[in-house]
Amino acid sequence: MIINNIINLLTTKIPLGNWVENLVNFLINNFQGPLNSFSDFIGGIVSGVEAILEFPHPLVLIAIFALIAWKLKGKRMALFAGLGLGLVLNLQMWDPLIVTLASIMTSVFIALIVGIPVGIIKAHNKTLDLITRPILDFMQTIPPFVYLIPALMFFGLGNVSGVIATVVFAIAPPIRLTYLGIQQVDEELKEAGHAFGAKWWQILFKIELPGAMPSIMMGINQCIMLSLSMVVIAAMIGVGGLGKPVLRSLNTVNIGLGFEAGLGVVIIAMVLDRIFGRD
Template identity: 70%
Template structure:
């Protein structure tokens, strides 16, 4: 067989991937259904908490909590006015659904991502294995994540959240790893001289000093989650992405602008709340 014949023969990568997906669906439907139920219950819990009471009560509590903990009256006023505008535009229910999906995605991403980042910082083998995987996850187009999520978990918010987790988990992993690696050897040596065990070294020295980098990873995770949650409307996820998608299909400029304004307001609020000066 000549070089030309080899090059003209297509490698059936697509068929291989399809066979792998079919194998997983056929043999692991039980664990997939259980995982879907767990994610769905977390989304439902967040949504129930966020939608408890009148929206104005939520807005007031949110504004007062921001003023109390962030010590920023301007930010609190912006949050109150922004949420009131979203309520006036009749986008409150989609906003709550989007917030619940984002909180679930960020929660799962951090629960998985921060421990993996810690392992990356302490194990060269884990670092070498995960580096190309993270490169692949951060460069592949976000729409591609929707395909396996849809095949494994069907239409709905659960698929959107799972696709969002895969899309947004890389920054917490990498920035946790970076923050721990940047802790100086002198401080680690001081901890050892005082008799710190590896676990004490992690919780009392490495994680506190790596906190600014970790918080940056949290902030990026939130922003990526917001963008992916909106895109996930293409596979049946609710929230602000749904009116955006509907406006595209019907060429409704007004609806698209109103829904987009809700996304912008939510993005600005979350960015200001979870940003950290370093």
């Protein structure tokens, strides 16, 4: 009897999918107003960033990127940034590139604004660490296509859904690497700060964050790269940018268009990786 009950229990499917669907429907039906307001807010940020990037002439923007690369990484990186972005302009992929950059900048900004403080609190709070650890494991292992489903249901087609899905997909590295960097700061330095009467915020900003900065920068770099990896995937839910021609070339088997758009993604990824990555 007991064995039969166990077998019946194991063979009876748990209606997990129905529970999730009911939860999503409940949120949509009861929080449509706040969701629309949040969508308008994110859409406004994306549109604003896009307008700023479109304002100067493309050659001026390329020169700005080259100047930033020169100041941060030297002349060779400046030359690569200038030639690479110039090639994107020549291939007539500049407008999709601007849309992609606007979405990436918005996604990375939101992910870092949320992720770095959570990582700091996580490093000082064991309870939050235990709670967030399995959540972060889940977020980093679930297929990225899955993020598109709730984003599409909550915010509809368009760039806003892509930004939200990208933020959720890319926020884990800043949290984890900020936490790891603070955890690796020498305890003797913290004890010395306490001994000299430093406040908690002085220890945070003058000892912990400077010591954790290499790890934090790695988290920023990983956040940018993960955001870029969502470019093509997010095109499936109506997000514009370089992912749109890549998806169109896949549907029409247009090898040339796919190569040109894909090359644009590669160039912007390499430029951002070299500029914001570690030497």
